[in-house]
Amino acid sequence: MAYARHQSFYLRDKWFSKGLRSVEHDKRFFFNEFAFEQIGLGKNMVEALKYWLLAFNVIEERSEEGQKAHYLTELGELLYGNDKLLQKNETLAILHYNLVQNANDQSTVFQWYFNIYKETSVSKPDLLKSFVTWVGQNESKEISEKSLKRDIDCLIQFYTKKPDENDPEDVIFCPFSKLNLLKSEHSGEGYDTVKKLSSEVSSLGTATLYYVLLNHCVLHEIDLLSVDEIINGDLLWGKTFNFSRNKTIEALNILSNHEKYPIEYVRTNNLDYVKVPHISPMEFLKTELLKG
Template sequence: MAYGQHQSFYLRDRWLSKAIKQLREDSRFFYDKEAFEKIGLGKNMVQSLRFWVVATNIVEENTNEQRKKVHHITSFGDVIDRYDRHIQFNDTAAMLHYHLTTNKESSTVWYWFFNLLEETAISKEDLFSIFVKWVEETENKKISHKSLKRDIDCLIKLYTAGEDAQDPEEVIQSPINKISLLSEKNGNVYKKTPNSIGEVGIIALYYTLLVYCSQKETYTVSVEELINQHGLWGRVYNMNRNLIIQALHQLTSHAQYPILFTRTNNLDTVKIPEIEPISFLESEYSRKVKVYS
C-alpha cells in the first residue's frame, strides 16, 4: 500500500487533461527533467500529478522493453479525454472518485476512508488517530505519522477546498468536489454527505456496477451488496438503501441496457446485462455529448 504519494497537493482542475496531452506525445514524460516547464507546474506538483493520473485510472504505469517505467492512457482515460476532458459532468467526477476509492494499493487512505471507516461524522484529530491505528495493525513496516497526516489533510482538501477557505492557495476546488461527498461541520468535524442520484449521475452508477460485476465475474448482485460491499454504491457514494432502490428502478428503464430488478421474499436481486464497462461508457458519453453540444 502507498502513503503520501500526492506530495500534499490535492488534484486541481485541468491537471488530468494537461497530463494526458503530454503523455500522448511522450510516455516517459514524468521522467523528463524539463517536465515541469513543459506542463507549467512546479516540480513537486508534477510528481503529485503522476500519482493522481494513476490513482484515478486515467493512466496505467508499465515497464517498456528497456525496463524503464512508462505511462499509458487507459481505455477509461481515453473516453474521458475525448468526451469530458475538463470534467464538466458529475458522472466523470464520480467515476474518478470511484477509481480513487477502489485503488487500495495506490490511494490507500481513500480506500480506507470510504470502504472501511464506519464513522460518518468525525473530527480531524479522531480521523487521524483511527487511520494511524489501522495502518499500524495492517502494515508490517513502520509508516511515518507525518506522511499519514498529509494523507488525511489531502483527502479532506480534495472534497472541501474552496468552500470556505481562508488560505488564498486553497480556494481552488478539485474537479471531484462537485459531487459533494464530504462536508465540514462546526469548524473541525467532517461528515460523509449522503449523495443524491443526480449528484453522482446515473451513468457513473451503472459504470461502477459494471466494473464491479466484471471484476467479480458475475452479473447478479443483491441490494445488500450494493449497500455494504466495498467498491459499491453505499460505501463509495454514501448512498442509503432508499436512494439505491430509486437508482435501480431508474436503471430498469434504461433505453439500451435495462437491468432486471427482482424483489421477492426480502431477497432483492439485480441482474446486469453482460456488457463491457468501457463499451457502455463510450455509448453513453457519445450520446450525452450530443445532447449538450
C-alpha cells in the same frame, strides 16, 4: 499500501487535462527533468500530478525496449477525448470510484475512508487517530504519522476545496468538491468536524452507478446482486457514494427503465436481487459518455 505520494497536493483545476495531454504527446513526459517547465507547475506538483493520474487509472507505466514510459489507459483515452476538463459529474464520480477501489494500491486513504471507516461524522483529530490505528494494524512496516496526517489533510481538501465564487480566476479549487461527498466544518472547539455526505442520484449520474455495478459483476463473475449488497457491500453504492437504502432504490428504479440495458428485479428466498446485463463496463461507458 501507499501513503502520501501526492506530495500534499490535491488535484487542482485543469491539472487533469494538462497531464493527459502531456502523456499523449510525450510518453516519457514524467521522466523528463524539465517537465515542470513545460507544464508550468512546480516539481513537486508534477510528481503529484503523475500520482493522481496513476491512482485514477487513466495512465499506466510500462517498460518497452528497456525504457519506462506512460500510456493512456482505455479509460484515459475515453476521458481525454470526451471530458478532459472534468466538466461532467459522471466523470468525477467514476474517477472517485477508482480512487476508492484502489486497484493499483495508490490510494489507500480513499479506500479506507469510504470503504472501511464506518463513522459518518468525526473530529479531524479522531479521524487521524483512527487511520493511524488501522494502518498500524494492517502494515508490517512502520509508517510515519506525518505521512498519514498528509493523507487525511489531502483527503479532506480533495472533496471540500470549492471554487471562490468571487474570483473567476481561482485555480486552486479541486473539481471533486462538486460531488458533495464530504464536508468539513469548524466546530468552535479548536478542531474541524468531518462529515460524509450523500450526493443526489442526479448529481452523480446513473451512468456512473451502472458502471460500478457492471464493473463489480465482471470482477466477481456474477450477474445477480442483492439490493442489500449494493447498499452494504464493499466498493458498491452504499460505501462508495454514501448512499442510503432510499437512494439506492431510487437509482435502481431508474436503471430498470434504461432504454438499452434495463436491469431486472428478481425476488429469491424473500430477498430482492437485481440482474445485470452482460456488457463490458468500458463499452457501456463509451456509449453513455458519447451520448452527452
